[in-house]
Ligand SMILES: Nc1ncnc2c1ncn2[C@@H]1O[C@H](COP(=O)(O)OP(=O)(O)OP(=O)(O)O)[C@@H](O)[C@H]1O
């Protein structure tokens with residue numbers, strides 16, 4: 001069996017064009033599919049123009065908590081989108097028109113003035129400007145959503161600051177204290193509590209039954225009522241500032257990084273095409289070269305030949321997938337500390353794809369037909385496995401799930417993803433699934449090989 | 454060839470072999486015996502069952518009915534080259550020598566390269582060889598295990614007359630050394646000239662077993678060449 005394996009590798013070495021195609025094509029396809037899938041989820045590029053004078057700071061109310069730093073706001077924005085700093089509105093427009101960025105966010109020079117006015121008696125509406133390129137409607141709406149989310153967040157922050165400030169005013173009104181105004185200067189505010197107490201004392205000194213005493217008592221009651229109710233108003237203001245807080249938790253679906261998903265897809269697609277095509281072709285070649293009867297007549301039986309082809313597929317799987325991962329290492333982050341798991345996923349995944357390839361080779365019995373069939377089956381199955389739940393109706397998705405489970409691609413993708421990232425799917429489950437699929441296709445191949453010669 | 458010197462004992466004996474594919478009979482109740490050093494020619498029209506018979510003798514297919522006794526090693530050369538075209542001549546020989554568990558692999562390879570007169574082409578890929586040379590490698594592989602019985606399925610197909618002459622020279626040497634050779638052919642003069650006995654199959658049935666002279670006699674000896682005698686024979690039997 002060892003000699004057959006060496007023979008197959010020798011034949012491959014003598015067919016550099018086929019080997020090149022067999023490797024380059026699946027790798028290219030795998031990487032393209034992987035990154036096409038994750039590209040949509042990558043950070044969109046947005047031009048950022050800050051026209052606010054640098055020295056200016058936004059201060060709403062008094063004290064350190066009232067400060068809003070524009071630089072910090074920019075940082076927040078740029079953690080969600082890739083910011084491209086521009087120096088002028090014209091440059092921003094140009095970049096959007098050229099498609100270099102998909103949107104531009106412009107903070108006008110008077111933004112802070114207008115924001116400040118919100119806490120004054122003469123509020124003006126602050127505005128930011130967004131330029132969008134509608135050439136790519138999908139991306140444009142994506143950016144719309146993101147910017148909208150950012151603005152909402154900014155609004156929440158501002159309303160919280162403003163309500164804090166309002167609360168300070170209310171507090172002053174209730175408890176009294178020092179208050180300063182820019183022009184007038186600082187003065188003392190009495191406060192409702194204090195006013196109530198004074199009125200109470202004054203009322204006590206007035207003669208019983210006098211109309212003045214009755215009037216003072218009414219004012220005292222109002223002051224008490226107002227104080228009590230304003231006390232309730234304080235938490236209410238806080239609630240208005242952030243009516244609904246979101247606590248986001250992912251309960252199902254893949255939580256692994258997009259990078260990892262892209263690599264797993266690239267690796268699974270590569271693994272699939274290389275292994276399925278190679279094993280199917282190599283098995284069919286035994287028949288085309290007329291050698292099948294001759295070798296199975298010797299000490300290598302039909303089962304032995306099948307095992308040899310599976311080994312060939314596994315060897316090729318390891319070589320090509322490791323090559324791919326090594327090539328991707330400079331571009332993306334791969335946790336090589338998980339190498340044993342990655343290797344396990346490749347070996348068991350390779351075995352399943354090899355068995356699947358052997359079944360195709362044994363059933364078609366011709367190199368060309370087997371290659372064609374391998375493509376015709378593999379590609380749709382791979383795409384089917386990438387259909388996210390929720391994009392099709394439940395019944396259809398159930399059918400898709402069953403079909404996926406019958407082919408090695410889906411469990412191989414799970415195994416690779418789980419091996420690459422601890423947050424990915426469970427590796428053991430995926431490996432067991434792969435083994436079951438491998439055994440099933442090996443049995444199909446063995447039965448088909450009975451009619452091979 | 455190293456020692457398969459035998460007396461006239463049966464090297465291979467088949468009794469009542471039958472085989473059908475999907476209910477269609479390819480071989481019906483065929484019996485024959487071949488002795489050591491005998492050259493048995495199997496002839497008959499296309500689809501007569503020649504390949505089926507030889508592959509049953511080679512152990513590639515099982516017969517549906519009948520018994521087969523083959524004392525010793527059987528070498529098999531299939532119809533059409535069964536070789537890896539991307540491997541060199543020597544690599545093909547070495548691979549099959551290993552698969553057949555030949556004791557001295559390199560010795561066996563050298564011996565066959567010598568016998569098949571392919572020593573200079575040893576490192577050439579089989580794909581670059583002429584059809585005749587490919588057929589020689591094909592036959593050499595069948596001889597690697599030094600079999601007592603050699604089965605050749607249409608060995609001369611595609612060979613030019615000179616190559617064909619060389620092939621038969623080689624085969625006659627083998628038979629002279631005691632190897633039993635059973636071959637099928639559509640070149641009737643090869644059956645007539647080299648076959649010590651003829652087995653004629655038609656529609657899976659053995660319709661004749663004897664020498665070429667006996668076949669001539671069976672059609673009254675009126676036909677002046679063997680080919681005409683053979684066609685007349687088949688026509689008489691309704692084939
Ligand atoms: N693998 C197979 N499956 C189905 N039928 C087969 C198979 N092999 C042979 N046959 C049938 O058995 C019959 C005998 O075929 P066989 O190949 O033995 O003929 P042959 O005498 O060798 O013919 P040829 O001179 O063309 O080589 C034919 O009818 C053929 O179609």
Ligand SMILES: [Mg+2]
Nearest residue numbers: 503504505532
């Ligand atoms: Mg034939």
